[in-house]
Amino acid sequence: MSLFTKKLPAVIKGCKANKRPDQEALYKLFYTDMLRLCYRYLKSDELAQEALNAGFLKVFQNIGGFNEQKGEPGAWIHAIMVNTCIDLGRKEARFNEITSTDELGDEAFVAPEVLDKLYVEDLLIAIRTLPAATQLVFNLSVLDGYAHHEIAEQLHITESTSRWHLSEAKKQLRTLLQPKQTKVTPTENPRKAQ
Structure with missing residues (x-):
């Protein structure tokens, strides 16, 4: 003890x-x-x-x-x-009511190599860039494990609004956390130059 x-x-x-x-x-x-x-x-x-x-x-x-x-x-x-x-x-937060789940995109995918490079501070900074309502739903769902019906009850919103905000958070975080692609320009073939 x-x-x-x-x-x-x-x-x-x-x-x-x-x-x-x-x-x-x-x-x-x-x-x-x-x-x-x-x-x-x-x-x-x-x-x-x-x-x-x-x-x-x-x-x-x-x-x-x-x-x-x-x-x-x-x-x-x-x-x-x-x-x-x-x-x-x-x-x-400003919640806009979502009445249909048709607007929800596919589940966000973040490549494992991105997650390996992330630090807690980086993730916190990324989460804090989300709109207030989206950030709140993301934290309740992903970080604290609340179900959508519990989030809806606590925030006085519908379950579909909660789902939309979670989907939107994942989409925005995926964009923020993707590694920057560097454009590779083809180099001249050294054999041709001879």
């Missing part, structure tokens, strides 16, 4: 008693992971920081209802952060 795991129940208990040092300790323990999550969901650093702070405020306001027997604190905090990002992202 790690020091983190041993310390966490005492920190949670202190947070429930509204003790500032324990609230600060909980914030520091989860800061990096939750900020990374917020960056993944939101287009700007300012919005990500706003979501992080709003999410932790919700954590501290609702920690009295957290039951250690029913779940792990990290998963509970993660869920609050995702919901906070969804709320902020929904304000930024």
